[in-house]
Amino acid sequence: MNTLRNAVNRTLLALAGAALLAGGGWLALTPDGVAGRLPGWWPAPDPEAGTVLLDRDGLVGLRVHGWWIPAVVAGAACMLLLCLAWLLAQFRGGGRRLPLAGPSLTLRSRALADAVARRAEATEGVERAQVHLRAGKKRSRARVRVLLEPGTEPGPVLARLTSGPLDEARASLAPHPLTTHLRLGVRSTRERRAR
Structure with missing residues (x-):
């Protein structure tokens, strides 16, 4: 395997693993969950409704803003293209x-x-x-x-x-x-x- 591609793969996997580990550790070690540590602009979960961070009413409130739907679609499209490019790069380097x-x-x-x-x-x-x-x-x-x-x-x-x-x-x-x-x-x- 190409050494540069191997290094990029390992780096990306290490960064994704570190982010998931940090997020999981943060969720596991906070005694009151994440509700008290969210930014002020984030809609707080209702204690009676459970621990949902973004309920239906909050999602409807975000959809009112004109930037929300194009930003989500553009972000998802970029992530999809990056993942496809990464997948295709795995098959390209070995040669015929x-x-x-x-x-x-x-x-x-x-x-x-x-x-x-x-x-x-x-x-x-x-x-x-x-x-x-x-x-x-x-x-x-x-x-x-x-x-x-x-x-x-x-x-x-x-x-x-x-x-x-x-x-x-x-x-x-x-x-x-x-x-x-x-x-x-x-x-x-x-x-x-x-x-």
Whole structure:
């Protein structure tokens, strides 16, 4: 799983859990319930009617205001869209399953991209590498960005990358072709001074 998405998921779950725990603890530890701790503008529950925080009369009173219904609808729509976006993000990061040469063997495109990036970073003269792999049914495309170490000649590094990690990726996907777009870069002097 993507480390950024994993961190966001854990943070959101921790915040939701902390909010629920704090709210539950507050409700459980207050001896007279929450009626005495509500803000002044909140309608207080009727002691004879029970402990309902917002009864039918209070809801009718809120509906009189012109902002109430649009605010509730907009808030619910925003929450729904955020939850749907979060749900869709969970399925997006793993990548497609790529068929391999053997019978019933598959490989996730994200796993192959990570492996190619690690192999590229292990190549002499490479400081950092990023690989994005778009898998198709008949043809796959890899976009490789490589940051060279300062003072490294790009020609030999290009030859090592082509005959090393990129050829291994092509062999992994055979008989399906892999088109590769390789971009080499060098960190600028200004970036080196900043670190």
